[in-house]
Each structure stands twice: as C-alpha cells, then as structure tokens.
Amino acid sequence: VDKWNTGRGDSIILVGMHFGYLVGCWFNFCCLGIQSDLTPGPSLSFFSYSQLLPPIVKLVAGLPLVFAARLLIRSVVLSITCVLLGVNRNEPLVERKPAVEMVYKYFSYLLLGFFGVTVTPLYFELIGIT
Numbered sequence: 001v002d003k004w005n006t007g008r009g010d011s012i013i014l015v016g017m018h019f020g021y022l023v024g025c026w027f028n029f030c031c032l033g034i035q036s037d038l039t040p041g042p043s044l045s046f047f048s049y050s051q052l053l054p055p056i057v058k059l060v061a062g063l064p065l066v067f068a069a070r071l072l073i074r075s076v077v078l079s080i081t082c083v084l085l086g087v088n089r090n091e092p093l094v095e096r097k098p099a100v101e102m103v104y105k106y107f108s109y110l111l112l113g114f115f116g117v118t119v120t121p122l123y124f125e126l127i128g129i130t
Contacts, residue, residue, distance in 0.1 A: 008098070009105055016106040020113020027118055034121070057129050062120055069115050070108075077108045 028034040081104040082089040087097065094100055124130055 009101055012102050012105045013109050016109035017113040020110040020115075021117050023110070024114040024117030027114070028121075032118075054129065058124060061124070061127065061129065065120065065123060066112075066116060069119075070112055073111045073115070074104070074108045077111070078104045081107070 078095065079089055081100055082094060085099055085103070087094055087100055095104070
C-alpha cells in the first residue's frame with residue numbers, strides 16, 4: 001500500500017464519482033423535486049441538425065463550469081485533507097501519499113459528481129438552455 005500506483009487512484013475516482021452521482025440524484029428527487037423525463041427521444045430517422053444545437057450549447061456552457069469547479073474542489077479538499085491528517089501541503093508529491101490520495105480523491109470526485117448532477121442542470125435552467 002505504501003508504493004504509489006495509478007490503480008488505487010483510479011478506483012477511488014470511480015467510487016467517489018459514482019457515489020456523488022447517486023447522492024446528487026437523491027438530492028434532486030427528494031429536496032428539489034426534479035424528476036427525470038423518461039419520454040423517448042426522437043427516432044434517428046427524423047434526426048436534424050437543429051437537434052445538435054442544444055447539446056453543443058450545453059457543452060460549451062457547461063465544460064468551463066465543471067473544470068472551474070474541479071480545480072476549486074480539488075484544491076480545497078486537498079488542503080482540508082492535509083490539515084486533518086497533519087501533512088505539510090507544500091511537501092512535494094503530497095498527493096501521492098496513500099492516505100492523502102485516497103481521502104482527497106474520494107471526496108473531490110464525490111463533490112464533483114454531485115455538482116455535475118445537481119448544480120449544472122440548475123445552471124442551465126438559470127441561463128435558459130434547459
């Protein structure tokens with residue numbers, strides 16, 4: 001466990017992101033009253049270029065928001081993790097210490113999954129591209 005490898009971090013990212021997604025879905029349903037629209041989409045035979053515009057607009061508007069949130073969340077969670085574990089934040093490769101890596105990646109991606117499911121759709125609704 002003391003030796004660094006990418007497998008541990010990747011597994012923690014998957015678990016944290018999935019749990020954040022589940023918590024976000026629960027929060028949307030229970031607290032915000034948002035439910036998924038389960039109506040089938042248009043069939044492929046009636047596909048038109050006008051249907052491409054909304055997803056492209058959401059991509060252009062949403063990616064900067066998610067990337068900014070990722071930078072902020074990772075920085076804050078890493079700082080809090082280092083304080084709680086008594087590790088010097090300015091130490092080189094502090095992110096690769098097993099205890100620090102697992103805690104900060106789990107909570108960072110948990111919050112990012114929650115953000116993507118809960119905050120991003122609210123942002124799209126706010127700017128009028130639902």
